[in-house]
Amino acid sequence: MTLTFAHRVDSAALSRRAFLKASATAAGGLALGFVVPGRSEAAGTESAALNGFVRIEPDGRIHLTIPMVEMGQGTYTSLAMLLAEELEVKLDSIVPEHAPPNNALYANPILHEQSTGLSASTRGFWLPLRQAGAGARIMLVTAAAQRWKVDPAQCTAKDGVIRDPSGQRSLAYREVALAAAQIKPPALDQIKLKAPGQFTLIGTSPKRLEAAGKVSGRTQFGIDAIVPGMKFAAIAISPVGGGKPKQVNQAAALAVKGVRQVVAIDEAVAVVADHTGAAKKGLEAAAIQWDDGPNAQINSQGIVAQLKAGSETPGVIARNDGNVEQAFAKAARRFDAVYELPFLAHAAMEPMNCTVHLRKDTCEIWVGTQVPTTTQSRVAALTGLPKDAVILHNQFLGGGFGRRLEPDGTLLAVKIAKHVDGPVKVIWSREEDIQHDIYRPYYYDRISAAVDISGNPVAWHHRVCGSSVVARFAPPLFKNGLDFDAVEGAAEPPYAFPNILVDYVRVDPASITTGFWRGVGPVHNVFIVESFIDELAFAARQDPVDYRRRLLSNNPRALAVLNLAADKAGWGQTMPAGKARGISLQFAFGSYLSQVAEVAVDANGKVKVERIVCAVDCGIAVTPSMIEAQVQSGTIFGLTAALRGAITIKDGRVQQSNFDSYPPMRIDEVPRIETHIVPSTENPGGLGEAATAIVAPAVTNAIFAATGRRIRKLPIEEV
Amino acid sequence: MAYVLKINGASHTVDADGDTPLLWVLRDVLQMTGTKFGCGMALCGACTVHLDGAATRACITTIDSVGDAAITTIEAIGQSDAGRKVQQAWLDLDVVQCGYCQSGQIMSATALLMSNAHPSDSDINDAMSGNVCRCGTYNRIRDAIKLAAGAKP
Ligand code: FES
Numbered sequence: 001m002t003l004t005f006a007h008r009v010d011s012a013a014l015s016r017r018a019f020l021k022a023s024a025t026a027a028g029g030l031a032l033g034f035v036v037p038g039r040s041e042a043a044g045t046e047s048a049a050l051n052g053f054v055r056i057e058p059d060g061r062i063h064l065t066i067p068m069v070e071m072g073q074g075t076y077t078s079l080a081m082l083l084a085e086e087l088e089v090k091l092d093s094i095v096p097e098h099a100p101p102n103n104a105l106y107a108n109p110i111l112h113e114q115s116t117g118l119s120a121s122t123r124g125f126w127l128p129l130r131q132a133g134a135g136a137r138i139m140l141v142t143a144a145a146q147r148w149k150v151d152p153a154q155c156t157a158k159d160g161v162i163r164d165p166s167g168q169r170s171l172a173y174r175e176v177a178l179a180a181a182q183i184k185p186p187a188l189d190q191i192k193l194k195a196p197g198q199f200t201l202i203g204t205s206p207k208r209l210e211a212a213g214k215v216s217g218r219t220q221f222g223i224d225a226i227v228p229g230m231k232f233a234a235i236a237i238s239p240v241g242g243g244k245p246k247q248v249n250q251a252a253a254l255a256v257k258g259v260r261q262v263v264a265i266d267e268a269v270a271v272v273a274d275h276t277g278a279a280k281k282g283l284e285a286a287a288i289q290w291d292d293g294p295n296a297q298i299n300s301q302g303i304v305a306q307l308k309a310g311s312e313t314p315g316v317i318a319r320n321d322g323n324v325e326q327a328f329a330k331a332a333r334r335f336d337a338v339y340e341l342p343f344l345a346h347a348a349m350e351p352m353n354c355t356v357h358l359r360k361d362t363c364e365i366w367v368g369t370q371v372p373t374t375t376q377s378r379v380a381a382l383t384g385l386p387k388d389a390v391i392l393h394n395q396f397l398g399g400g401f402g403r404r405l406e407p408d409g410t411l412l413a414v415k416i417a418k419h420v421d422g423p424v425k426v427i428w429s430r431e432e433d434i435q436h437d438i439y440r441p442y443y444y445d446r447i448s449a450a451v452d453i454s455g456n457p458v459a460w461h462h463r464v465c466g467s468s469v470v471a472r473f474a475p476p477l478f479k480n481g482l483d484f485d486a487v488e489g490a491a492e493p494p495y496a497f498p499n500i501l502v503d504y505v506r507v508d509p510a511s512i513t514t515g516f517w518r519g520v521g522p523v524h525n526v527f528i529v530e531s532f533i534d535e536l537a538f539a540a541r542q543d544p545v546d547y548r549r550r551l552l553s554n555n556p557r558a559l560a561v562l563n564l565a566a567d568k569a570g571w572g573q574t575m576p577a578g579k580a581r582g583i584s585l586q587f588a589f590g591s592y593l594s595q596v597a598e599v600a601v602d603a604n605g606k607v608k609v610e611r612i613v614c615a616v617d618c619g620i621a622v623t624p625s626m627i628e629a630q631v632q633s634g635t636i637f638g639l640t641a642a643l644r645g646a647i648t649i650k651d652g653r654v655q656q657s658n659f660d661s662y663p664p665m666r667i668d669e670v671p672r673i674e675t676h677i678v679p680s681t682e683n684p685g686g687l688g689e690a691a692t693a694i695v696a697p698a699v700t701n702a703i704f705a706a707t708g709r710r711i712r713k714l715p716i717e718e719v
Numbered sequence: 720m721a722y723v724l725k726i727n728g729a730s731h732t733v734d735a736d737g738d739t740p741l742l743w744v745l746r747d748v749l750q751m752t753g754t755k756f757g758c759g760m761a762l763c764g765a766c767t768v769h770l771d772g773a774a775t776r777a778c779i780t781t782i783d784s785v786g787d788a789a790i791t792t793i794e795a796i797g798q799s800d801a802g803r804k805v806q807q808a809w810l811d812l813d814v815v816q817c818g819y820c821q822s823g824q825i826m827s828a829t830a831l832l833m834s835n836a837h838p839s840d841s842d843i844n845d846a847m848s849g850n851v852c853r854c855g856t857y858n859r860i861r862d863a864i865k866l867a868a869g870a871k872p
């Protein structure tokens with residue numbers, strides 16, 4: 001059994017060890033948080049409770065410190081709903097607040113770290129936030145009952161107001177918050193949570209809590225941080241990894257009006273000025289020449305050749321059920337294919353940036369990051385300051401997609417800040433952002449299947465070959481040479497194969513750093529598995545949906561989404577010439593999805609995706625409108641990459657640079673996207689990335705159905 | 720030299736080179752950070768402002784080219800009828816995700832509705848395809864523009 005994120009869902013473990021701790025707030029309210037004994041920092045101390053999740057203040061506002069960051073996925077709203085459901089307050093009385101870095105207080109129970117990613121936020125906090133809400137409600141009701149000298153069990157709470165058994169008297173939460181702070185919080189295993197049938201807020205679609213600031217330009221992203229006296233830096237990073245600045249025309253840069261300083265560090269040059277306009281002009285005037293270093297010979301072709309060679313050797317076993325070798329030997333027919341996926345950049349709308357004020361004994365940072373605690377530790381190591389002298393003000397993120405799981409932008413800003421007197425805001429140009437990303441790995445996978453005489457698969461062998469993100473990003477999780485993320489979606493396809501072998505060959509190309517990209521492992525593997533299943537279906541002359549159905553007899557939730565998507569899309573109804581449908585299916589991030597794509601291919605082979613129908617079973621649908629938004633978002637993100645996303649390397653340099661050479665989809669190209677949610681009482685699954693992973697094979701399978709052209713190498717369009 | 724810019728009804732004197740893009744004057748000098756930087760090359764629309772009501776990319780508009788045109792930014796767009804309706808439609812349909820592109824989207828959509836009260840789908844494509852949204856909010860943007868147009872008297 002492979003270790004996948006789905007298996008690491010561990011919120012029950014949190015509830016076994018943790019307990020609620022209450023205290024009074026400075027303003028005279030109730031603060032309630034979790035204490036997890038044994039966690040390194042601040043565990044069991046007073047600050048644990050004071051900084052905890054929830055503060056109910058005498059002004060009636062309920063402050064919820066949101067451990068996860070908001071980067072568009074709607075987590076501020078969805079997590080607030082979990083609290084409000086059990087606390088019995090109106091959602092709009094909750095004020096979400098960014099959490100400071102603190103693993104002891106704010107670790108995601110799945111990821112064991114204060115890290116926002118892997119579609120783990122709702123899954124991770126599903127239990128703890130409802131427990132916090134219920135715990136606070138119980139304490140508030142108890143405080144009111146004590147004041148009235150009645151049985152708390154006979155009191156009711158709704159919309160932040162407690163009523164006595166007669167219904168005659170009422171107290172608002174704010175009136176008893178301070179008294180409640182004196183009451184011992186209930187033990188977590190004594191808290192009875194609502195059954196799904198009793199939910200009044202979960203399952204509805206309230207408006208996003210943070211939307212008003214975002215439509216009026218008031219929301220502060222990292223790039224918007226304003227620190228009195230700050231300067232602005234534009235940077236150029238060596239275009240070849242490992243290169244260094246060789247020549248910098250400092251005088252020319254300093255001659256530009258508003259330029260204050262030129263800072264050259266190992267791998268980059270920064271021009272510091274009164275505003276970014278001057279800094280950019282100064283950077284251009286500096287006419288930097290680079291010593292490219294040892295990596296100037298690297299090209300995409302060489303990297304692919306290296307991966308191809310790697311794919312020809314056996315890898316580390318991720319899964320080995322039955323006897324694949326024997327099954328292949330005896331099979332009626334076999335099929336073999338090679339699938340390739342390119343390097344990808346994240347290209348979040350908010351370019352990389354970071355504001356730093358480095359003083360003798362503190363380092364203050366303003367940045368939007370998915371990994372506040374890692375960033376804090378890495379800055380502490382870089383500056384030699386103790387961790388709590390690194391003060392990180394997390395901000396709204398103008399998109400993350402995995403890019404902001406990396407602290408490199410902050411570390412670079414701190415290196416520059418070491419040379420600057422006072423605060424400095426470092427903003428990367430879009431070109432720097434794309435050319436110095438940490439890329440989704442290039443994958444070169446081999447896949448083979450043996451089929452019986454009726455064309456059903458009897459053996460399946462998928463060899464994943466690419467660089468290991470996990471080995472670099474989280475070395476302790478890279479066990480026995482296996483990158484569990486690289487094989488996620490491959491090792492456990494939704495289908496029953498009597499014999500299945502999945503192995504992993506790690507090939508890390510020199511000088512190209514790879515990282516998590518929205519959809520992570522599944523975004524590559526689902527494309528391959530779902531394309532190859534389609535190949536087998538067509539070879540067996542069977543309908544692709546029927547073919548899949550037969551392999552899903554033990555997987556009812558997968559079968560249900562497949563049927564729903566096919567049904568809603570009108571699968572089987574004839575399409576005009578040049579148009580066709582394709583289907584795909586996945587189980588990833590704890591959610592089941594199936595998509596049907598309708599494409600039109602013109603005489604020149606130009607593909608237009610006209611319609612996407614997506615069926616989703618993500619367990620309890622906490623916020624259906626957010627699920628629809630994430631299906632649209634994920635689909636468009638994945639579709640952009642599938643159609644034309646590719647980062648290529650020539651002479652050690654990334655060849656793409658801005659939205660002209662790394663073109664995003666625009667409003668005139670996007671398909672209609674329909675989302676159909678399967679009602680469920682299962683615990684919620686993740687959804688921020690699922691649709692990104694599923695869309696490519698639906699589209700390429702449709703292209704095959706329309707044209708007979710099988711796409712085994714992404715992107716679809718030539719680059 | 721000094722330039723006088725009329726922004727959201729107020730005059731601001733700015734001492735910067737004439738070839739400085741308006742975007743950085745707004746964001747860094749005047750600390751009006753609602754207007755965003757996305758590409759610097761008129762490829763994404765994040766920096767969209769209005770110059771005398773016309774959607775304009777502030778990242779390639781130098782301050783010496785503005786003259787006495789009235790500059791409107793996201794901070795003040797809600798003061799116009801069209802801007803207020805667009806913002807309300809955005810809220811009604813919960814358009815935003817990360818939100819970073821949305822200042823620019825709203826500025827472009829408002830400029831569209833100010834010149835064309837009832838845009839067709841292809842009018843929307845023409846006016847909005849310069850605005851990138853990496854979160855993929857396009858479907859709701861289209862619906863929200865139609866909602867805002869329908870709400871017009
Ligand atoms: S920043 Fe001006 S169009 Fe992209």
Ligand code: FES
Nearest residue numbers: 817818820852854
């Ligand atoms: S809402 Fe995130 S880029 Fe548009």
